[in-house]
Amino acid sequence: MTATPNTSLSFPEAIAFTQSLMEKISVGKLEETEIQEQVTSLVSTSNGARGFFVAYLTADSALADNPSSGVIQALQNSPNLVSELLVKNVAMSAAMAITHRRNEDETAATGSDRVNRRTINLIQQLNMDAVDRELEALKESVTSEEGSYQEFLKRWGYDDEQKQVINQAIAKCFAEDK
Numbered sequence: 001m002t003a004t005p006n007t008s009l010s011f012p013e014a015i016a017f018t019q020s021l022m023e024k025i026s027v028g029k030l031e032e033t034e035i036q037e038q039v040t041s042l043v044s045t046s047n048g049a050r051g052f053f054v055a056y057l058t059a060d061s062a063l064a065d066n067p068s069s070g071v072i073q074a075l076q077n078s079p080n081l082v083s084e085l086l087v088k089n090v091a092m093s094a095a096m097a098i099t100h101r102r103n104e105d106e107t108a109a110t111g112s113d114r115v116n117r118r119t120i121n122l123i124q125q126l127n128m129d130a131v132d133r134e135l136e137a138l139k140e141s142v143t144s145e146e147g148s149y150q151e152f153l154k155r156w157g158y159d160d161e162q163k164q165v166i167n168q169a170i171a172k173c174f175a176e177d178k
Helices: 011-026 032-042 046-058 069-076 079-102 106-126 129-144 150-156 160-175
Strands: none
Touching: 011 032, 011 046, 032 046, 032 069, 046 079, 046 106, 069 079, 069 106, 079 106, 079 129, 079 150, 079 160, 106 129, 106 160, 129 150, 129 160
């Protein structure tokens, strides 16, 4: 059995731990219960959850394209941290794809598209009320320029085109999971 990650992992340590965990998953060294235990421990802290999503959603591995039941169940165990991070990931990846294309960096844009697709897929599979509430809050901030995500949107300086693709990504999250 693999050791459970220390709950005081730094953000970089959480990324490294997730990469190691994904390697073990890809070669079949872990049972679903072990995957669930490891991911549950990771996503129980802010640094762990952030590190997990950075490594998991951006990896060249196809693991995030078809999340295992262990991953899904683990993410459902931390609805507050997971929902906020997934919603921010769906917004940031959609907006960054636009930025990368404006900068004529199609490789980076394709990576952002992949993160966006994976995040939407995860949101749909999780089917969590907490995520739905966060998506609604983001949508309110994007459309009314008020609400709980207004500071987030302002900090990243998203323009009208980026807000439009964020709204489209939100719609995709709801379109196929209901």
